Amino acid sequence: MTPVEYLAAALVIGGTFFGLVATVGLLRLPDLYSRLHAASKSDTLGSVLAIAGTATVLGVTTESMKMVFLLLFLFLTSPTAAHAIARAGRAQDVEPVGENAAWDEDEGGETQ
Amino acid sequence: MATDRGRDLLVPVGDSETLRRTVTYAVERAHESADSTDDPVAVHFIFPARWRIYETDRESVASASSLLERAVAWATEDLEELIGEDHPPTVTFESATVGTDEYVFSPGDFAAVVGRYAEANEVDRIVVDPSFRPGGNVPLLRSFEAELAERGFDVLEAPVTRRTSRRLPFTEIGLRELFVVYAASLLFYLALGGWHVTDAYELVTGVATAAVVTLTLARVSMKGELPRLRYVGATVLRMAIYTPILLWEITKANVALAYVVLHPDLPIEPRTVEFDAAVWGDMPVTTLANSITLTPGTLTVDVSRQHFMVHALIPGAEDDLLEGTLERFVRFVFYGRESARIPSPRERRDDEGER
Numbered sequence A: 001m002t003p004v005e006y007l008a009a010a011l012v013i014g015g016t017f018f019g020l021v022a023t024v025g026l027l028r029l030p031d032l033y034s035r036l037h038a039a040s041k042s043d044t045l046g047s048v049l050a051i052a053g054t055a056t057v058l059g060v061t062t063e064s065m066k067m068v069f070l071l072l073f074l075f076l077t078s079p080t081a082a083h084a085i086a087r088a089g090r091a092q093d094v095e096p097v098g099e100n101a102a103w104d105e106d107e108g109g110e111t112q
Numbered sequence B: 001m002a003t004d005r006g007r008d009l010l011v012p013v014g015d016s017e018t019l020r021r022t023v024t025y026a027v028e029r030a031h032e033s034a035d036s037t038d039d040p041v042a043v044h045f046i047f048p049a050r051w052r053i054y055e056t057d058r059e060s061v062a063s064a065s066s067l068l069e070r071a072v073a074w075a076t077e078d079l080e081e082l083i084g085e086d087h088p089p090t091v092t093f094e095s096a097t098v099g100t101d102e103y104v105f106s107p108g109d110f111a112a113v114v115g116r117y118a119e120a121n122e123v124d125r126i127v128v129d130p131s132f133r134p135g136g137n138v139p140l141l142r143s144f145e146a147e148l149a150e151r152g153f154d155v156l157e158a159p160v161t162r163r164t165s166r167r168l169p170f171t172e173i174g175l176r177e178l179f180v181v182y183a184a185s186l187l188f189y190l191a192l193g194g195w196h197v198t199d200a201y202e203l204v205t206g207v208a209t210a211a212v213v214t215l216t217l218a219r220v221s222m223k224g225e226l227p228r229l230r231y232v233g234a235t236v237l238r239m240a241i242y243t244p245i246l247l248w249e250i251t252k253a254n255v256a257l258a259y260v261v262l263h264p265d266l267p268i269e270p271r272t273v274e275f276d277a278a279v280w281g282d283m284p285v286t287t288l289a290n291s292i293t294l295t296p297g298t299l300t301v302d303v304s305r306q307h308f309m310v311h312a313l314i315p316g317a318e319d320d321l322l323e324g325t326l327e328r329f330v331r332f333v334f335y336g337r338e339s340a341r342i343p344s345p346r347e348r349r350d351d352e353g354e355r
Helices: A003-028 A032-058 A062-091 B019-035 B058-083 B107-120 B141-150 B175-192 B200-221 B229-262 B282-294 B317-323 B325-335 B345-354
Strands: B009-012 B041-048 B091-098 B125-128 B154-157 B271-276 B298-304 B307-312
Touching: A003 A032, A003 B229, A032 A062, A032 B229, A032 B282, A032 B298, A032 B307, A062 B175, A062 B282, A062 B298, B009 B019, B009 B107, B019 B041, B019 B058, B019 B091, B019 B125, B041 B058, B041 B107, B058 B091, B091 B107, B107 B141, B125 B141, B141 B154, B175 B200, B229 B282, B229 B325, B271 B317, B282 B298, B282 B307, B282 B325, B298 B317, B307 B317, B317 B325
Parallel strands: B009 B041, B009 B125, B041 B091, B125 B154
Antiparallel strands: B271 B307, B298 B307
16 A cells, blocks of 8 residues: 555544544434534534545545535535524524523523 | 303414414413403413323323423413513413323314313314424314314414515625626536536536526625625635634544543533624624534534624533634634734623623
């Protein structure tokens, strides 16, 4: 194996690890919002690392450029989707778990 | 007893997003008809149980009774708002679960169990929540209402609407904006195809595809005025500086989250943090919101203008947020180096507290 292939393998293994962390997080964390943390963070980095690994093997080609586009869009869409779900959860009065996590009574208007 | 007939109300209760306002509507109607006489009017909150869940499913029993409790609590609140706390109540509330001893499935079954309760309690006005789904997710409501009406009840559909707006996010755009969208789509198409700009096939399909994209999506992809080119250039340059920093932050976030998730004790500390960010405009606010979501233990829940509501999962995440590191970087990207040097959200909050 060439050094480039080692790098690619390391990236893909790292990506798989964070994908696994996202799955474990989804199963273990208690409520909608905490689970979104796992889904929006670990999942993004997991896919990003895996894609980066693939792009490394491909070198500078059209294909690897498409991978870069994929990375870009993942970084844009993943947090946006997480935010949309969290916001929908709040609009539907899904209360977060934890003493300090409860919303204030007023509808997100003014601060103190 | 006969005089009471026609004044009491019945509200079938189910988990729905418009239940809260349906309760308000029912209380208002009841209060209206009670106002003329001294006798209080009763509002019955009824949970029609489905599929004899009550025999086996403890969880459903608990959720049904908590839903009914909530409905009564809301109704009491609304009534106090109408008449004030000290006045004798004009409306009384009752709650019950019906249909627990039979298989309730079709709209007719639901109407039958609700109707039997209504007859037994001499109620003939029924307020129906438009989002009420008696059969789970299947939209049975229309025939449920029809079945009730057929049984001779007055069916009032509560005039509530869902909160989501159906307005399409279109903006008015001019030729310049149209051109920018067209150019961007064409360049993107050619780049995806491997940049064969000499290939006639690529060019023709690219021109056609970009035209379709522009005509269909230009009005949603642009918002407001186009910024000046020089400004865009500087922003893109500073964005290039910001990206590695953000990537590093994201990596840290993931290691921190992986530690918490894989730790046997699951040491999380969920809390909600609200603060006003010192950024303005759609792009900067969006960038900050997304950066917050991607970095250590924080998730943007809601943003209105520049007021952020953030869910923090791990200990220390709140401190990071209030230190304002990310906010500074976003300010740097969009407003330049000068404006990066401003007080952090925590300092700003302390200032406000002193005033």
